[in-house]
Amino acid sequence: MRSNAWMIVARREIVSKLTDRTFVVGTLGLIAILAGVLGVQAFMADRASEYAVVTSSSAAQGMAERVKTVAEAEDDKVRVTLSRAPDDAAATREVRSGDADVWLHEDGDEGWKLTGLDEVPGDVTTPATDAIRDATLTANAASAGTTVDALTRGSAVTTGILEGDADRAGVAKVVGFALAMMFYLASFTFGLALANSVVEEKASRIVEIITTKISVRELLAGKVMGNLTLAFAQMALFVGVGLVGLTFTEYDRFLPAISGAVGWFVVFFVIGFGLLACLWAVAGALASRTEDVQSTSTPLTMLTMAMFFAALLVDGTAKTVLSFVPPFSSIIMPMRVLEGSASWWEALVALAILVVTAGLIVQVAARLYQRSLLQTQGRLSIRQAWSTPT
Incomplete structure:
Protein backbone atom coordinates (compact mmCIF):
# COMPACT_ATOMS: atom_id res chain seq x y z
CA MET A 1 0.00 0.00 0.00
CA PHE A 43 -15.47 25.75 -44.97
CA MET A 44 -14.04 28.98 -46.35
CA ALA A 45 -11.22 27.12 -48.10
CA ASP A 46 -13.68 24.84 -49.92
CA ARG A 47 -16.19 27.54 -50.66
CA ALA A 48 -16.28 28.76 -54.25
CA SER A 49 -16.42 32.52 -54.85
CA GLU A 50 -18.59 33.84 -57.66
CA TYR A 51 -18.32 37.30 -59.15
CA ALA A 52 -20.56 38.97 -61.72
CA VAL A 53 -18.85 41.29 -64.23
CA VAL A 54 -20.91 43.57 -66.44
CA THR A 55 -19.72 45.36 -69.59
CA SER A 56 -21.29 47.97 -71.84
CA SER A 57 -19.34 47.67 -75.12
CA SER A 58 -18.11 45.05 -77.53
CA ALA A 59 -14.45 45.77 -76.76
CA ALA A 60 -15.10 45.45 -73.02
CA GLN A 61 -17.00 42.22 -73.58
CA GLY A 62 -13.98 40.70 -75.32
CA MET A 63 -11.65 41.85 -72.56
CA ALA A 64 -14.01 40.50 -69.87
CA GLU A 65 -13.83 37.06 -71.49
CA ARG A 66 -10.05 37.19 -71.18
CA VAL A 67 -10.40 38.18 -67.50
CA LYS A 68 -12.80 35.28 -66.88
CA THR A 69 -10.37 32.81 -68.45
CA VAL A 70 -7.40 34.04 -66.39
CA ALA A 71 -9.36 34.28 -63.11
CA GLU A 72 -10.72 30.75 -63.29
CA ALA A 73 -7.34 29.35 -64.40
CA GLU A 74 -5.48 30.98 -61.48
CA ASP A 75 -7.97 29.81 -58.81
CA ASP A 76 -10.28 26.83 -59.33
CA LYS A 77 -12.57 28.14 -56.56
CA VAL A 78 -13.32 31.38 -58.42
CA ARG A 79 -16.23 31.63 -60.85
CA VAL A 80 -16.82 34.68 -63.07
CA THR A 81 -20.14 35.31 -64.82
CA LEU A 82 -20.41 37.88 -67.60
CA SER A 83 -23.30 40.06 -68.72
CA ARG A 84 -23.75 42.86 -71.23
CA ALA A 85 -25.57 46.12 -70.48
CA PRO A 86 -26.90 48.32 -73.32
CA ASP A 87 -25.02 51.41 -72.12
CA ASP A 88 -22.87 52.86 -69.32
CA ALA A 89 -25.88 54.06 -67.31
CA ALA A 90 -27.44 50.61 -67.35
CA ALA A 91 -24.14 49.03 -66.26
CA THR A 92 -23.93 51.49 -63.36
CA ARG A 93 -27.47 50.60 -62.30
CA GLU A 94 -26.60 46.89 -62.27
CA VAL A 95 -23.68 47.53 -59.92
CA ARG A 96 -25.80 49.73 -57.64
CA SER A 97 -28.59 47.15 -57.49
CA GLY A 98 -26.19 44.31 -56.71
CA ASP A 99 -26.86 42.41 -59.93
CA ALA A 100 -23.17 42.86 -60.82
CA ASP A 101 -20.10 43.08 -58.60
CA VAL A 102 -17.88 44.94 -61.06
CA TRP A 103 -18.30 47.03 -64.19
CA LEU A 104 -15.40 46.64 -66.64
CA HIS A 105 -15.10 49.55 -69.07
CA GLU A 106 -12.59 51.61 -71.01
CA ASP A 107 -11.06 54.59 -69.23
CA GLY A 108 -10.19 56.88 -72.13
CA ASP A 109 -6.55 56.82 -73.10
CA GLU A 110 -5.54 55.53 -69.66
CA GLY A 111 -6.64 51.95 -70.35
CA TRP A 112 -9.32 50.04 -68.50
CA LYS A 113 -11.23 50.56 -65.26
CA LEU A 114 -12.97 48.26 -62.80
CA THR A 115 -15.81 49.95 -60.94
CA GLY A 116 -17.49 48.38 -57.90
CA LEU A 117 -20.13 49.62 -55.47
CA ASP A 118 -17.95 50.03 -52.38
CA GLU A 119 -14.98 47.82 -53.27
CA VAL A 120 -13.46 45.85 -56.12
CA PRO A 121 -12.74 42.21 -55.11
CA GLY A 122 -9.09 41.23 -55.27
CA ASP A 123 -10.08 37.95 -56.93
CA VAL A 124 -11.19 40.06 -59.90
CA THR A 125 -8.59 42.85 -59.78
CA THR A 126 -5.53 40.59 -59.97
CA PRO A 127 -6.60 38.44 -62.97
CA ALA A 128 -8.02 41.53 -64.71
CA THR A 129 -4.67 43.28 -64.34
CA ASP A 130 -2.85 40.26 -65.74
CA ALA A 131 -5.26 39.70 -68.62
CA ILE A 132 -5.42 43.36 -69.66
CA ARG A 133 -1.66 43.76 -69.44
CA ASP A 134 -1.03 40.69 -71.59
CA ALA A 135 -3.63 41.75 -74.17
CA THR A 136 -2.28 45.28 -74.33
CA LEU A 137 1.32 44.10 -74.62
CA THR A 138 0.38 41.75 -77.45
CA ALA A 139 -1.38 44.54 -79.38
CA ASN A 140 1.40 47.06 -78.80
CA ALA A 141 4.10 44.55 -79.75
CA ALA A 142 2.29 43.74 -82.99
CA SER A 143 2.06 47.47 -83.80
CA ALA A 144 5.79 47.83 -83.16
CA GLY A 145 6.65 44.85 -85.36
CA THR A 146 7.93 42.68 -82.53
CA THR A 147 6.60 40.09 -80.05
CA VAL A 148 5.70 40.06 -76.37
CA ASP A 149 8.41 37.49 -75.66
CA ALA A 150 11.03 39.81 -77.16
CA LEU A 151 9.77 42.77 -75.13
CA THR A 152 9.60 40.93 -71.82
CA ARG A 153 12.65 38.72 -72.17
CA GLY A 154 14.72 38.82 -68.97
CA SER A 155 12.06 40.60 -66.91
CA ALA A 156 10.66 37.57 -65.05
CA VAL A 157 10.90 37.76 -61.24
CA THR A 158 10.64 34.62 -59.12
CA THR A 159 10.98 34.06 -55.38
CA GLY A 160 12.71 31.36 -53.38
CA ILE A 161 14.09 30.55 -49.94
CA LEU A 162 17.32 28.78 -49.07
CA GLU A 163 15.80 26.25 -46.66
CA GLY A 164 12.46 24.42 -46.89
CA ASP A 165 9.54 25.96 -48.73
Whole structure:
Protein backbone atom coordinates (compact mmCIF):
# COMPACT_ATOMS: atom_id res chain seq x y z
CA MET A 1 0.00 0.00 0.00
CA ARG A 2 2.74 2.41 0.98
CA SER A 3 4.69 1.84 -2.23
CA ASN A 4 1.68 3.15 -4.14
CA ALA A 5 1.08 6.16 -1.91
CA TRP A 6 2.11 8.67 -4.58
CA MET A 7 -0.39 7.08 -6.98
CA ILE A 8 -3.19 7.66 -4.47
CA VAL A 9 -2.20 11.33 -4.23
CA ALA A 10 -2.03 11.61 -8.03
CA ARG A 11 -5.48 10.02 -8.34
CA ARG A 12 -6.87 12.50 -5.84
CA GLU A 13 -5.42 15.42 -7.82
CA ILE A 14 -6.93 14.10 -11.05
CA VAL A 15 -10.37 13.41 -9.57
CA SER A 16 -10.54 16.82 -7.88
CA LYS A 17 -9.86 18.52 -11.21
CA LEU A 18 -12.22 16.36 -13.24
CA THR A 19 -15.02 17.15 -10.79
CA ASP A 20 -14.26 20.86 -10.94
CA ARG A 21 -16.93 22.36 -13.18
CA THR A 22 -14.79 25.37 -14.10
CA PHE A 23 -11.95 23.16 -15.34
CA VAL A 24 -14.22 20.85 -17.33
CA VAL A 25 -16.25 23.66 -18.90
CA GLY A 26 -13.09 25.65 -19.70
CA THR A 27 -11.46 22.66 -21.39
CA LEU A 28 -14.56 21.80 -23.43
CA GLY A 29 -14.97 25.47 -24.34
CA LEU A 30 -11.41 25.70 -25.67
CA ILE A 31 -11.90 22.50 -27.68
CA ALA A 32 -15.12 23.90 -29.13
CA ILE A 33 -13.38 27.17 -30.08
CA LEU A 34 -10.49 25.31 -31.72
CA ALA A 35 -12.85 23.03 -33.63
CA GLY A 36 -14.94 26.02 -34.66
CA VAL A 37 -11.96 27.98 -35.97
CA LEU A 38 -10.69 25.00 -37.97
CA GLY A 39 -14.21 24.26 -39.22
CA VAL A 40 -14.69 27.81 -40.46
CA GLN A 41 -11.28 27.76 -42.14
CA ALA A 42 -12.07 24.46 -43.86
CA PHE A 43 -15.47 25.75 -44.97
CA MET A 44 -14.04 28.98 -46.35
CA ALA A 45 -11.22 27.12 -48.10
CA ASP A 46 -13.68 24.84 -49.92
CA ARG A 47 -16.19 27.54 -50.66
CA ALA A 48 -16.28 28.76 -54.25
CA SER A 49 -16.42 32.52 -54.85
CA GLU A 50 -18.59 33.84 -57.66
CA TYR A 51 -18.32 37.30 -59.15
CA ALA A 52 -20.56 38.97 -61.72
CA VAL A 53 -18.85 41.29 -64.23
CA VAL A 54 -20.91 43.57 -66.44
CA THR A 55 -19.72 45.36 -69.59
CA SER A 56 -21.29 47.97 -71.84
CA SER A 57 -19.34 47.67 -75.12
CA SER A 58 -18.11 45.05 -77.53
CA ALA A 59 -14.45 45.77 -76.76
CA ALA A 60 -15.10 45.45 -73.02
CA GLN A 61 -17.00 42.22 -73.58
CA GLY A 62 -13.98 40.70 -75.32
CA MET A 63 -11.65 41.85 -72.56
CA ALA A 64 -14.01 40.50 -69.87
CA GLU A 65 -13.83 37.06 -71.49
CA ARG A 66 -10.05 37.19 -71.18
CA VAL A 67 -10.40 38.18 -67.50
CA LYS A 68 -12.80 35.28 -66.88
CA THR A 69 -10.37 32.81 -68.45
CA VAL A 70 -7.40 34.04 -66.39
CA ALA A 71 -9.36 34.28 -63.11
CA GLU A 72 -10.72 30.75 -63.29
CA ALA A 73 -7.34 29.35 -64.40
CA GLU A 74 -5.48 30.98 -61.48
CA ASP A 75 -7.97 29.81 -58.81
CA ASP A 76 -10.28 26.83 -59.33
CA LYS A 77 -12.57 28.14 -56.56
CA VAL A 78 -13.32 31.38 -58.42
CA ARG A 79 -16.23 31.63 -60.85
CA VAL A 80 -16.82 34.68 -63.07
CA THR A 81 -20.14 35.31 -64.82
CA LEU A 82 -20.41 37.88 -67.60
CA SER A 83 -23.30 40.06 -68.72
CA ARG A 84 -23.75 42.86 -71.23
CA ALA A 85 -25.57 46.12 -70.48
CA PRO A 86 -26.90 48.32 -73.32
CA ASP A 87 -25.02 51.41 -72.12
CA ASP A 88 -22.87 52.86 -69.32
CA ALA A 89 -25.88 54.06 -67.31
CA ALA A 90 -27.44 50.61 -67.35
CA ALA A 91 -24.14 49.03 -66.26
CA THR A 92 -23.93 51.49 -63.36
CA ARG A 93 -27.47 50.60 -62.30
CA GLU A 94 -26.60 46.89 -62.27
CA VAL A 95 -23.68 47.53 -59.92
CA ARG A 96 -25.80 49.73 -57.64
CA SER A 97 -28.59 47.15 -57.49
CA GLY A 98 -26.19 44.31 -56.71
CA ASP A 99 -26.86 42.41 -59.93
CA ALA A 100 -23.17 42.86 -60.82
CA ASP A 101 -20.10 43.08 -58.60
CA VAL A 102 -17.88 44.94 -61.06
CA TRP A 103 -18.30 47.03 -64.19
CA LEU A 104 -15.40 46.64 -66.64
CA HIS A 105 -15.10 49.55 -69.07
CA GLU A 106 -12.59 51.61 -71.01
CA ASP A 107 -11.06 54.59 -69.23
CA GLY A 108 -10.19 56.88 -72.13
CA ASP A 109 -6.55 56.82 -73.10
CA GLU A 110 -5.54 55.53 -69.66
CA GLY A 111 -6.64 51.95 -70.35
CA TRP A 112 -9.32 50.04 -68.50
CA LYS A 113 -11.23 50.56 -65.26
CA LEU A 114 -12.97 48.26 -62.80
CA THR A 115 -15.81 49.95 -60.94
CA GLY A 116 -17.49 48.38 -57.90
CA LEU A 117 -20.13 49.62 -55.47
CA ASP A 118 -17.95 50.03 -52.38
CA GLU A 119 -14.98 47.82 -53.27
CA VAL A 120 -13.46 45.85 -56.12
CA PRO A 121 -12.74 42.21 -55.11
CA GLY A 122 -9.09 41.23 -55.27
CA ASP A 123 -10.08 37.95 -56.93
CA VAL A 124 -11.19 40.06 -59.90
CA THR A 125 -8.59 42.85 -59.78
CA THR A 126 -5.53 40.59 -59.97
CA PRO A 127 -6.60 38.44 -62.97
CA ALA A 128 -8.02 41.53 -64.71
CA THR A 129 -4.67 43.28 -64.34
CA ASP A 130 -2.85 40.26 -65.74
CA ALA A 131 -5.26 39.70 -68.62
CA ILE A 132 -5.42 43.36 -69.66
CA ARG A 133 -1.66 43.76 -69.44
CA ASP A 134 -1.03 40.69 -71.59
CA ALA A 135 -3.63 41.75 -74.17
CA THR A 136 -2.28 45.28 -74.33
CA LEU A 137 1.32 44.10 -74.62
CA THR A 138 0.38 41.75 -77.45
CA ALA A 139 -1.38 44.54 -79.38
CA ASN A 140 1.40 47.06 -78.80
CA ALA A 141 4.10 44.55 -79.75
CA ALA A 142 2.29 43.74 -82.99
CA SER A 143 2.06 47.47 -83.80
CA ALA A 144 5.79 47.83 -83.16
CA GLY A 145 6.65 44.85 -85.36
CA THR A 146 7.93 42.68 -82.53
CA THR A 147 6.60 40.09 -80.05
CA VAL A 148 5.70 40.06 -76.37
CA ASP A 149 8.41 37.49 -75.66
CA ALA A 150 11.03 39.81 -77.16
CA LEU A 151 9.77 42.77 -75.13
CA THR A 152 9.60 40.93 -71.82
CA ARG A 153 12.65 38.72 -72.17
CA GLY A 154 14.72 38.82 -68.97
CA SER A 155 12.06 40.60 -66.91
CA ALA A 156 10.66 37.57 -65.05
CA VAL A 157 10.90 37.76 -61.24
CA THR A 158 10.64 34.62 -59.12
CA THR A 159 10.98 34.06 -55.38
CA GLY A 160 12.71 31.36 -53.38
CA ILE A 161 14.09 30.55 -49.94
CA LEU A 162 17.32 28.78 -49.07
CA GLU A 163 15.80 26.25 -46.66
CA GLY A 164 12.46 24.42 -46.89
CA ASP A 165 9.54 25.96 -48.73
CA ALA A 166 7.43 29.03 -48.14
CA ASP A 167 4.17 27.18 -47.43
CA ARG A 168 5.80 24.94 -44.85
CA ALA A 169 7.46 27.96 -43.23
CA GLY A 170 4.07 29.64 -42.86
CA VAL A 171 2.43 26.54 -41.40
CA ALA A 172 5.40 26.04 -39.07
CA LYS A 173 4.98 29.54 -37.65
CA VAL A 174 1.28 29.03 -36.96
CA VAL A 175 1.67 25.54 -35.45
CA GLY A 176 4.76 26.63 -33.52
CA PHE A 177 2.82 29.52 -31.99
CA ALA A 178 0.01 27.13 -31.03
CA LEU A 179 2.42 24.68 -29.38
CA ALA A 180 4.19 27.46 -27.49
CA MET A 181 0.85 28.84 -26.33
CA MET A 182 -0.30 25.40 -25.11
CA PHE A 183 2.91 24.88 -23.14
CA TYR A 184 2.65 28.34 -21.60
CA LEU A 185 -1.01 27.94 -20.63
CA ALA A 186 -0.47 24.44 -19.21
CA SER A 187 2.61 25.49 -17.23
CA PHE A 188 0.97 28.59 -15.83
CA THR A 189 -2.58 27.36 -15.13
CA PHE A 190 -1.72 23.91 -13.78
CA GLY A 191 1.40 25.22 -12.03
CA LEU A 192 -0.48 27.98 -10.23
CA ALA A 193 -3.26 25.55 -9.29
CA LEU A 194 -0.62 23.17 -7.91
CA ALA A 195 0.99 25.91 -5.83
CA ASN A 196 -2.39 27.00 -4.44
CA SER A 197 -3.28 23.40 -3.64
CA VAL A 198 -0.06 22.98 -1.65
CA VAL A 199 -0.49 26.17 0.34
CA GLU A 200 -4.18 25.47 1.05
CA GLU A 201 -3.30 22.07 2.52
CA LYS A 202 -0.48 23.67 4.44
CA ALA A 203 -2.59 26.54 5.81
CA SER A 204 -5.39 24.18 6.90
CA ARG A 205 -2.80 21.81 8.45
CA ILE A 206 -4.27 18.89 6.51
CA VAL A 207 -0.78 18.23 5.23
CA GLU A 208 0.35 17.41 8.77
CA ILE A 209 -2.17 14.57 8.86
CA ILE A 210 -1.25 13.36 5.37
CA THR A 211 2.48 13.25 6.15
CA THR A 212 1.86 10.93 9.10
CA LYS A 213 0.88 8.27 6.56
CA ILE A 214 3.17 9.01 3.61
CA SER A 215 6.48 10.79 3.13
CA VAL A 216 6.74 14.37 1.93
CA ARG A 217 8.56 13.21 -1.19
CA GLU A 218 5.74 10.79 -2.03
CA LEU A 219 3.26 13.64 -1.60
CA LEU A 220 5.31 15.82 -3.96
CA ALA A 221 5.60 13.02 -6.53
CA GLY A 222 1.87 12.38 -6.44
CA LYS A 223 0.94 16.02 -6.87
CA VAL A 224 3.38 16.52 -9.75
CA MET A 225 2.34 13.33 -11.54
CA GLY A 226 -1.36 14.07 -11.10
CA ASN A 227 -1.07 17.54 -12.59
CA LEU A 228 1.29 16.28 -15.32
CA THR A 229 -1.27 13.65 -16.32
CA LEU A 230 -4.04 16.25 -16.48
CA ALA A 231 -1.93 18.73 -18.43
CA PHE A 232 -0.81 16.03 -20.85
CA ALA A 233 -4.38 14.79 -21.40
CA GLN A 234 -5.66 18.31 -22.02
CA MET A 235 -2.81 19.06 -24.41
CA ALA A 236 -3.38 15.76 -26.23
CA LEU A 237 -7.05 16.67 -26.73
CA PHE A 238 -6.14 20.06 -28.19
CA VAL A 239 -3.47 18.59 -30.47
CA GLY A 240 -5.76 15.77 -31.58
CA VAL A 241 -8.55 18.18 -32.49
CA GLY A 242 -6.04 20.40 -34.30
CA LEU A 243 -4.56 17.56 -36.36
CA VAL A 244 -7.98 16.20 -37.30
CA GLY A 245 -9.14 19.67 -38.25
CA LEU A 246 -6.02 20.19 -40.35
CA THR A 247 -6.96 17.25 -42.55
CA PHE A 248 -9.93 19.27 -43.83
CA THR A 249 -7.81 22.25 -44.89
CA GLU A 250 -5.50 22.88 -47.83
CA TYR A 251 -2.48 22.28 -45.56
CA ASP A 252 -3.20 18.58 -44.98
CA ARG A 253 -0.13 17.68 -47.06
CA PHE A 254 2.06 18.90 -44.18
CA LEU A 255 0.53 16.46 -41.66
CA PRO A 256 3.44 13.94 -41.77
CA ALA A 257 5.99 16.67 -40.96
CA ILE A 258 3.74 18.25 -38.33
CA SER A 259 2.99 14.89 -36.68
CA GLY A 260 6.70 14.15 -36.33
CA ALA A 261 7.33 17.53 -34.72
CA VAL A 262 4.34 17.05 -32.41
CA GLY A 263 5.88 13.75 -31.28
CA TRP A 264 9.00 15.62 -30.21
CA PHE A 265 6.85 18.27 -28.56
CA VAL A 266 5.09 15.62 -26.45
CA VAL A 267 8.39 14.26 -25.14
CA PHE A 268 9.79 17.70 -24.40
CA PHE A 269 6.45 18.75 -22.85
CA VAL A 270 6.46 15.88 -20.34
CA ILE A 271 10.02 16.57 -19.17
CA GLY A 272 9.73 20.36 -19.23
CA PHE A 273 6.36 20.47 -17.48
CA GLY A 274 7.54 18.00 -14.83
CA LEU A 275 10.53 20.24 -14.14
CA LEU A 276 8.39 23.36 -13.79
CA ALA A 277 5.70 21.56 -11.78
CA CYS A 278 8.23 20.68 -9.09
CA LEU A 279 9.22 24.34 -8.85
CA TRP A 280 5.55 25.41 -8.64
CA ALA A 281 5.08 22.97 -5.76
CA VAL A 282 8.06 24.56 -4.01
CA ALA A 283 6.50 28.01 -4.56
CA GLY A 284 3.41 26.77 -2.72
CA ALA A 285 5.43 25.18 0.08
CA LEU A 286 7.40 28.40 0.69
CA ALA A 287 4.13 30.28 1.32
CA SER A 288 2.06 30.04 4.48
CA ARG A 289 -1.04 31.76 3.15
CA THR A 290 -2.72 31.85 -0.24
CA GLU A 291 -1.85 35.54 -0.48
CA ASP A 292 1.86 34.67 -0.31
CA VAL A 293 1.76 32.52 -3.47
CA GLN A 294 1.80 35.57 -5.72
CA SER A 295 5.14 36.58 -4.21
CA THR A 296 6.77 33.14 -4.03
CA SER A 297 5.70 32.26 -7.58
CA THR A 298 6.80 35.53 -9.23
CA PRO A 299 10.15 34.11 -10.48
CA LEU A 300 8.29 31.16 -12.07
CA THR A 301 5.73 33.44 -13.66
CA MET A 302 8.52 35.51 -15.19
CA LEU A 303 10.31 32.34 -16.36
CA THR A 304 7.26 30.90 -18.14
CA MET A 305 6.58 34.26 -19.80
CA ALA A 306 10.23 34.49 -20.88
CA MET A 307 10.00 31.00 -22.41
CA PHE A 308 6.86 31.92 -24.34
CA PHE A 309 8.14 35.22 -25.71
CA ALA A 310 11.55 33.75 -26.51
CA ALA A 311 9.86 31.07 -28.61
CA LEU A 312 8.00 33.76 -30.57
CA LEU A 313 10.58 36.54 -30.88
CA VAL A 314 14.06 35.00 -30.81
CA ASP A 315 15.59 34.05 -34.15
CA GLY A 316 18.88 33.11 -35.77
CA THR A 317 21.84 32.07 -33.61
CA ALA A 318 20.10 33.04 -30.37
CA LYS A 319 17.22 30.69 -31.17
CA THR A 320 19.62 27.85 -31.97
CA VAL A 321 21.46 28.35 -28.67
CA LEU A 322 18.28 28.59 -26.58
CA SER A 323 16.96 25.39 -28.16
CA PHE A 324 19.63 23.56 -26.12
CA VAL A 325 19.16 25.55 -22.88
CA PRO A 326 16.64 24.13 -20.36
CA PRO A 327 13.81 24.89 -19.82
CA PHE A 328 13.64 27.02 -23.01
CA SER A 329 14.44 23.91 -25.06
CA SER A 330 11.06 22.46 -24.01
CA ILE A 331 9.39 24.79 -26.52
CA ILE A 332 12.06 26.00 -28.91
CA MET A 333 13.62 22.70 -29.99
CA PRO A 334 10.28 21.15 -31.13
CA MET A 335 9.61 24.40 -33.01
CA ARG A 336 12.96 24.12 -34.79
CA VAL A 337 12.19 20.50 -35.71
CA LEU A 338 8.85 21.66 -37.11
CA GLU A 339 10.55 24.39 -39.13
CA GLY A 340 13.08 21.91 -40.49
CA SER A 341 16.05 23.85 -39.05
CA ALA A 342 17.02 21.12 -36.53
CA SER A 343 17.91 17.50 -37.26
CA TRP A 344 16.96 14.51 -35.13
CA TRP A 345 20.35 14.28 -33.42
CA GLU A 346 20.11 17.91 -32.29
CA ALA A 347 16.73 17.13 -30.73
CA LEU A 348 18.23 14.11 -28.95
CA VAL A 349 21.11 16.18 -27.57
CA ALA A 350 18.72 18.88 -26.35
CA LEU A 351 16.48 16.24 -24.78
CA ALA A 352 19.42 14.63 -22.98
CA ILE A 353 20.47 18.00 -21.56
CA LEU A 354 16.89 18.69 -20.49
CA VAL A 355 16.57 15.29 -18.76
CA VAL A 356 19.83 15.74 -16.83
CA THR A 357 18.88 19.28 -15.82
CA ALA A 358 15.39 18.17 -14.81
CA GLY A 359 16.88 15.42 -12.63
CA LEU A 360 19.09 17.93 -10.81
CA ILE A 361 16.29 20.46 -10.36
CA VAL A 362 13.90 17.78 -9.07
CA GLN A 363 16.45 16.86 -6.40
CA VAL A 364 16.83 20.48 -5.34
CA ALA A 365 13.06 21.06 -5.45
CA ALA A 366 12.41 17.93 -3.38
CA ARG A 367 14.75 19.19 -0.65
CA LEU A 368 13.19 22.66 -0.60
CA TYR A 369 9.67 21.20 -0.61
CA GLN A 370 10.46 18.71 2.14
CA ARG A 371 12.02 21.33 4.43
CA SER A 372 9.44 24.06 3.94
CA LEU A 373 6.14 22.19 3.72
CA LEU A 374 5.63 21.80 7.47
CA GLN A 375 6.96 25.26 8.38
CA THR A 376 3.98 27.49 9.23
CA GLN A 377 5.62 30.42 10.98
CA GLY A 378 5.47 32.59 7.87
CA ARG A 379 6.66 32.90 4.28
CA LEU A 380 10.10 31.37 3.76
CA SER A 381 12.89 32.40 1.45
CA ILE A 382 14.74 29.81 -0.60
CA ARG A 383 17.81 30.24 1.62
CA GLN A 384 15.76 29.67 4.78
CA ALA A 385 14.08 26.60 3.31
CA TRP A 386 17.40 25.16 2.19
CA SER A 387 18.97 25.49 5.63
CA THR A 388 15.90 24.39 7.63
CA PRO A 389 16.47 21.00 9.30
CA THR A 390 14.16 18.16 8.33
